[in-house]
Amino acid sequence: MTEKAARPGVPRRTRADAQRNVEALLKAARTVFDTSGVNAPAKEITDLAGVGVGTLYRHFPLRSDLVKAVVESGIDACAAAGPQLSAVHEPGEALAEWLRQYTEFLGTKRGLAPALHSGDPAYEALPGHFLEKLGPVLTQLLDAAAAAGEVRDDVSTHDLLYAIANLCMPVPGQGPEYNQRMVALLIDGLRAPRQGGSSDSSSTDDGR
Amino acid sequence: MTEKAARPGVPRRTRADAQRNVEALLKAARTVFDTSGVNAPAKEITDLAGVGVGTLYRHFPLRSDLVKAVVESGIDACAAAGPQLSAVHEPGEALAEWLRQYTEFLGTKRGLAPALHSGDPAYEALPGHFLEKLGPVLTQLLDAAAAAGEVRDDVSTHDLLYAIANLCMPVPGQGPEYNQRMVALLIDGLRAPRQGGSSDSSSTDDGR
Amino acid sequence: MTEKAARPGVPRRTRADAQRNVEALLKAARTVFDTSGVNAPAKEITDLAGVGVGTLYRHFPLRSDLVKAVVESGIDACAAAGPQLSAVHEPGEALAEWLRQYTEFLGTKRGLAPALHSGDPAYEALPGHFLEKLGPVLTQLLDAAAAAGEVRDDVSTHDLLYAIANLCMPVPGQGPEYNQRMVALLIDGLRAPRQGGSSDSSSTDDGR
Amino acid sequence: MTEKAARPGVPRRTRADAQRNVEALLKAARTVFDTSGVNAPAKEITDLAGVGVGTLYRHFPLRSDLVKAVVESGIDACAAAGPQLSAVHEPGEALAEWLRQYTEFLGTKRGLAPALHSGDPAYEALPGHFLEKLGPVLTQLLDAAAAAGEVRDDVSTHDLLYAIANLCMPVPGQGPEYNQRMVALLIDGLRAPRQGGSSDSSSTDDGR
DNA sequence: GATGAATGAGAATTCATTCAT
DNA sequence: AATGAATGAATTCTCATTCAT
The missing domain is CATH 1.10.10.60 (Homeodomain-like)
Known part of the structure; x- marks a missing residue:
């Protein structure tokens, strides 16, 4: 002993x-x-x-x-970027930029996406790790941007983290820049005044 | 029969x-x-x-x-909806509405998403089927909306078909309405004037 | 259908x-x-x-x-022998003879003994099967013999079934006849007037 | 030391x-x-x-x-008990008592029984160790008792050592006292006048 | 055409044993 | 001498696919 x-x-x-x-x-x-x-x-x-x-x-x-x-390798670096971006950008831009970095980070782990969506209970806990580490960071950015009126306020941290993770799934014949482009589109939607649909679609229950 | x-x-x-x-x-x-x-x-x-x-x-x-x-079951109905919507809606709204229906259609096939992203070569051909059937339909809608200036013109049919397919992947703890909501966000981005980022970010290479 | x-x-x-x-x-x-x-x-x-x-x-x-x-193969034949022996033998002898046959039956399954004693929970249920099938048969024989005063009455069916199963474990360098011989010894003990030990051993705690 | x-x-x-x-x-x-x-x-x-x-x-x-x-740990103490018991007991009782102690000793090593019966050649030598150490001791006791007419003379040291080892195998739902009880039964059989079976069984080839 | 028993390759997993530190 | 990391053979079990009925 x-x-x-x-x-x-x-x-x-x-x-x-x-x-x-x-x-x-x-x-x-x-x-x-x-x-x-x-x-x-x-x-x-x-x-x-x-x-x-x-x-x-x-x-x-x-x-x-x-x-x-x-999954966890590199996640800390991604988390750390949040406060830094807040410090040097307007809230909306800080958010957008962080999401771009997050997208890039996910590009690093392309092969993992299927696991997250495999339905295999063994991987059920994985998303939690993401949320735990990155959730608070994104929440901060998102709240700030929403408070500044730069983004709509009806999208949650959780919504975004997963939506972007989904958008980062590899697509045949496309590289990471494709995913960046699609994420950018989503970000635009986030920053755009809520439209929901024209006249008649306003009555549509669009699940929000 | x-x-x-x-x-x-x-x-x-x-x-x-x-x-x-x-x-x-x-x-x-x-x-x-x-x-x-x-x-x-x-x-x-x-x-x-x-x-x-x-x-x-x-x-x-x-x-x-x-x-x-x-995968193919039901795809025809989805394809058929395109012309019908064009007939009764403004181009932008026709597009948006079709994408909503497409999203709904995908909701029907949630379990398939992993296959599409499994990397298994056996499934490599699958996306092609989508494209083949739905591509022309969406192209029509997209072109019309772009021509009418209701959506940006730098997003391709292919881009959209896949991006939405990605956004339709099941997310733990969320039902199909979550996916609808995220797709709506993307559509908003599509209809919004291109932003790309605020003032200073215009100089940023944001991957587009 | x-x-x-x-x-x-x-x-x-x-x-x-x-x-x-x-x-x-x-x-x-x-x-x-x-x-x-x-x-x-x-x-x-x-x-x-x-x-x-x-x-x-x-x-x-x-x-x-x-x-x-x-394990179960052949067990029925063994069970069936009980009533037959009762019909043609005195109670004590019927019992002894059945035990001999039981011993012979076990000789058929020598390789199984280790499983029964492996402690592996997967085999925990096995003894139960023995008991279920053979228990009633032996009980009958045992009770009859005890009632006739031909065997001691302080040994249970369960005791005997297991003791004999134990005695039937293969011994290096010995064949089934060895086991028969040892079982015969046990049977003799069963039929002998209870001794427990001579005079002075009556004070011994002999575990009974 | x-x-x-x-x-x-x-x-x-x-x-x-x-x-x-x-x-x-x-x-x-x-x-x-x-x-x-x-x-x-x-x-x-x-x-x-x-x-x-x-x-x-x-x-x-x-x-x-x-x-x-x-296996060998403790075996010496067991061996040593033989002469001591001979000194203070009648031959028959000395034998019986030693067998009780042997049973108790085996109770200490319950987990080993499966090894002895595993058939694994690696353990083939084990029984030899028993025999070597305990054989002479038991032989002494057995011979003395047989000479005194207190036990039958057709059971060998080897027979007994193994039979009791077998009887000491753990039985589900029973503790060491069960094994003591069964061994006692065997000892009774040993001390009883040889019976072999009543009248008609004498013609039975009971494997002896 | 339908059925489901049989097959056997493939993958996970464990664990005895070796060996560098 | 002690340690425990590394190794890889051995074994179990599963399941896609074939094929006799």
Whole structure:
């Protein structure tokens, strides 16, 4: 029990290898997810990472653990951008810009989208992680912009986070710039005075 | 339905059963796809349809055949709505209304979305079917609205068809009305004068 | 639904094959269990039976289903012997003889013993099956013998069924006749006037 | 314990730790064997012992080494009891009492029984260890009792050692006292005048 | 044409064992 | 000596697909 301390010269270093493996796995997973989807055989990932399957299972016992780790990588940077943008832009523009960055961030994780929509209960928790980290950031931006009258106030943080995530799904024959373009369209809709539809559609129950 | 009569010399008596089976399979597939995704075990579908697996394979040798059939069911009605709407609405509103109907149509096929984004090459052809049938219809509406200056002219049929398909992906905790709401936002963006960003953002390369 | 009836000439015969497979599996399982224990790889059994693994899983989804089936095969014959013996023997001898036959029956299932004692919860239900079928039979014999004063009355059906099952566990270097011999010893103990220990042992807590 | 002193020239300092580990492993193994069987994952044992897997393998390279060590722990005390009992009891009672103590000893190792009956060749040697240590002791007692006419003379040491080991297998819903009771029954049979079966069973080939 | 039993390839997962630290 | 990360063989189980009836 006290032996570890009793051997000061052995700082339990092997961790470096383990860390390297975890990173290799993460990197490989990102690649493979993009290539073959989140349900790609574990072997494909470990082969790419150059480790044995056992190593994958040691660090990520559940497939969803790996997915989660991939999802979460980079999310902090995205969250951090919010306050910074608020500081240097008008509320509306800060919001728009953050959404563009968010879109870009999602472009990084294209292969994950199917997992989020797979319906597999194992991934049910994933969106929560997004919300938890990014929700508060976006809420801040959204509220500020709404308060300044620069965007409509009937769209929630949650609405937006998911709508954009949806718009970021890869589309055959199109790259990330397509998604940026569509998101821009949505943002325009957000900033435009609410239209809802002309004359007769105003009576339509459009689910709002 | 009229096929029996179409082959006078062939007393193909069971044709009615086969037809009934195909329909049962289609119905079951729609349900199961929604519930368990497009890769649900074949057994799940055949059990629900009340037929043997063999019957499924006879009519839909490839899984993608079944998916394709499900995708295509109802698409004609959606396509037909275009001209009708053009006839009774202003171009912009006709477009908006058609997109709403398209959204509703997609709501019918929620379970299919993952297939479209699965990356599985077997489903690569699916989007083509959409485009083929619905593309011309939407193009007509879009061009008319753009010509009338009611919508921006830098968004293509293809762009829109996919963007809305993306926005129609199911979101946890939300029903179809959520998707309608987000689509409405996109439509607003489409009808709004192009903004691209406020003053300073005009210089920003916002990916468009 | 009514189609089956509509084709009287097709009596759904394939069952013969299935039945043959089930029997082949049961036979193979009995052999393999004896050879390699109840936890032998499924492949070993299916190879011996000459069927694919899938067939094993179709008929016996759980390993314990197979074990149970093996356990139960032959149990009815054993149960049936009870009344017959009662009819032609004195109570004490009927009991003894039945226990001998029970021992012989267990010899048939030597490989199963470890399963019963594996502690694996999957097999927890197995003893129940024994009890259910054989318990009543033995109870009858035991009560009759006790009533006739030919055996002690402080040993229950349950006690005996398990004790003998235990005594029937294979012993290295010994065949079934060893087990018969030990069971005979137990039976002698059962028929002997209760001793509990001589004079001084009467004060011993002998666990009874 | 006294080993340090036993090797004067070798300043083997860590010996104490090693010893402690071995003991911890033995204790843990006993527990785990009882709980999860002899084939429990090594990790389960090392976790309980609070050591790394490597340590387990250092001291017990083969699983059977560990099992053997567990089996043997306590066996000496059991062996030693024989002569003591002979000294203070009549031959028959000495034997009976020793068998009771042996039963109690086995109760300590309940989890091991499946190993002995697993058929796994790795454990084939185990029974030999029993025999080697306890055989001579029991032989002495048995011979004395037989010579005194207090027990039948057609049951061997080997027979008894195994029969009782079998009777000591855990039975669902029963504790060690059940096993004591069944062993007592066997002992009664041993002490009873040989019966073999009444009149008519004498003609039965009852496997003896 | 319909059925469902059989097949067997494929994927997940576990765990004994090795070995670098 | 101790540790625990890494490995990968072994095994289970599932399911798409075929095929005899």
